[in-house]
Amino acid sequence: MNGIDGDVLIAGGGVAGLSAAAILAARGFSVICADPVPPVTSPGAAGADPRSTAFLGPSVALLRGCGLWDRLGGEAAPLRVMRIVDAGGAAERRADFDAGELGAEPFGYNLPNWLLRREMVAHLEATPGARLLAPARVAGVVARADRAMVRLGDGESLSARLVIAADGRDSGLRAAAGIGARRWGYGQKGLVFTARHDRPHDGVSTEVHLTGGPFTLVPLPDDARGHRSAVVWMERGPRALELAAMPEQDFEAEMNARSAGVLGRLTLEGGRAVWPIVAQIADRLDAPRMALIAEAAHVVPPIGAQGLNMSLADIGTLADLLAAARDAGEDIGAPAVLARYHRARHGRVLARILGIDALNRAAMAEARPLRRLRRLGLGVLSGVPPLRHAAMRLGLG
Ligand SMILES: Cc1cc2nc3c(=O)[nH]c(=O)nc-3n(C[C@H](O)[C@H](O)[C@H](O)COP(=O)(O)OP(=O)(O)OC[C@H]3O[C@@H](n4cnc5c(N)ncnc54)[C@H](O)[C@@H]3O)c2cc1C
Known part of the structure; x- marks a missing residue:
């Protein structure tokens, strides 16, 4: 075959x-995106992703640039204040980080993942140069001098200058390319669900610390039935499984006790899902004719809404490097181009993973002296404006 499929x-x-497909198509690349499972695009359907994603400023700019934000912006809940509540001591301690102190823009915007998939699929269907193949599993990649040959699960073959591995934390493409990954756990799991509440969230994302890991309520837009938030509740593994299996009434009693009443009475909306909490980094982000992005490259505990935001930073960097290579007449899948991507991202990703790792360990602290230290640190961080502003900017990426 002489022609290239994408x-x-x-x-x-x-x-x-x-x-990645939307962003690269907007930069003029022809893109094929293949997945063995067609994206689930309605909230109640089997296999729907119950999580939400808080997009921080740089990610919103990237989504705006490729036209996706026109579809997403109207459906998103703005996050204006990040509140940390330490309810574990004799007196409750609160720290507010208000985006208004840094400028007019909110910290970010929160959207349900099923809705992201629905709008992204619709956007790709309307984008010339982008093609979504599903169901279609990538079964093998062979790097040639001028292209990658990609074998699909049904035996069909496709060719492209570059393959992007976005096949998740257990990436088969990463393993087949011989790239190792370091993974470590925390003995934690994250319970994910949607809660309705009496009081409005007013654009405040609240992280409550009491026992176990943090309990975080992230605003969702109100609907006809009232106020809603997406919740991530991190706990030691066995306790998380116990909570997930509880009858609904008992679970609601537990979640109301754990939320310390910050938004009034909570009721459960829909199901509960459990995610293992791990950190992981791939040894390299490049292989012959291949670049690794997102969870195939890195995984972090879900605190500070960093996971997908780091992935969008991968995609933004890669899109810039590929466009520059193309404009300079280079082959976008050449080793030198992909090595640039590895150098631009790997160190930054590692630094951020280590930062989130430290925050997660501090959030998990159960021993009394460590809890005191956490409360003290929170007081200093929130009470000293230059430190508070630096922390906010760091969190924004
Ligand atoms: C509880 C929780 C809350 C989170 N909240 C946030 C947040 O607020 N903000 C944020 O930025 N991040 C957040 N994250 C992280 C974010 O959800 C993930 O980074 C993101 O969903 C992972 O996306 P992904 O596309 O890399 O991986 P996945 O969603 O795992 O997608 C991988 C895809 O690859 C497909 N696949 C597998 N094998 C193949 C193959 N051989 N060929 C083709 N396709 C294949 C799979 O079917 C799958 O669809 C959170 C994570 C968790 C666990």
């Missing part, structure tokens, strides 16, 4: 792979 083939149609 400039870029993306293995994985999760939120990261779909975003």
Whole structure:
């Protein structure tokens, strides 16, 4: 075969792979995105992703640039204040980080993942140069001098200058390319669900510390039935499984006790899902004719809304490097181009993972002296404006 089927083939149609397809298509690349599972695009359907994603400023700019934000902006809940509540001591301690102190823009915007998939799929369907293949599993990649040959699960073959591995934390493409990954756990799991509440959230994302890991309520837009938030509740593994299996009434009693009443009475909306909490980094982000992005490259505990935001930073960097290479007449899948991507991202990703790792360990602290230290640190961080502003900017990426 002489012709090339696409400039870029993306293995994985999760939120990261779909975003990459939209962003690269907007930069003029022809893109094929393949996933063995067609994206689930309604909240109640089997296999729907119950999580939400808080997009921080740089990610919103990227989504705006490729036209996706026109579809998403109206459905998103703005996050104006990040509140940390330490309810574990004799007196409750609160720290507010208000985006208004840094400028007019909110910290970010929160959207349900099923809705992201629905809008991203619709956007790709309307984008010339982008093609979504699902169901289609990438079964093998062979790097040739001028292209990658991609074998699909049904035996069909496709070719592209570059393959992007966006096939998730257990990436088969990463393993087949011989790239190792370091993974470590925390003995924690994250319970994810939607809660309705009596009081409005007023654009405040609240992280409550009491026992176990943090309990975080992230605003969702109100609907006809009232106020809603997406909740991530981190706990030691066995306790998380116990909570997930409880009858609904008992679970509601537990979650109301754990939320310390910050938004009034909470009721459960829909199901509960459990995620293992791990950190992971791939040894390299490049292989012959392949670039690794998103969870195929890095995984972090879900605190500070960093996971997909780091993935969008991967995609933004890669899109810039590929466009520059193309404009300079270079082959976008050449080793030198992909090595630039590895150098631009790997160190930054590692630094951020280590930062989130430290925050997660501090959030988990159960021993009394460590809890005191956490409360003290929170007081200093929130009470000293220059430190508070620096922390906010760091969190924004
Ligand atoms: C509880 C929780 C809350 C989170 N909240 C936030 C947040 O607020 N903000 C944020 O930025 N991040 C957040 N994250 C992180 C974010 O959800 C993830 O980074 C993101 O969803 C992962 O996206 P992904 O596309 O890399 O992986 P996945 O969603 O796992 O997608 C991988 C895709 O690859 C496909 N695939 C697998 N094998 C193949 C193959 N051989 N060929 C083709 N396709 C294949 C799979 O079917 C799948 O669709 C959170 C994570 C968790 C666990």
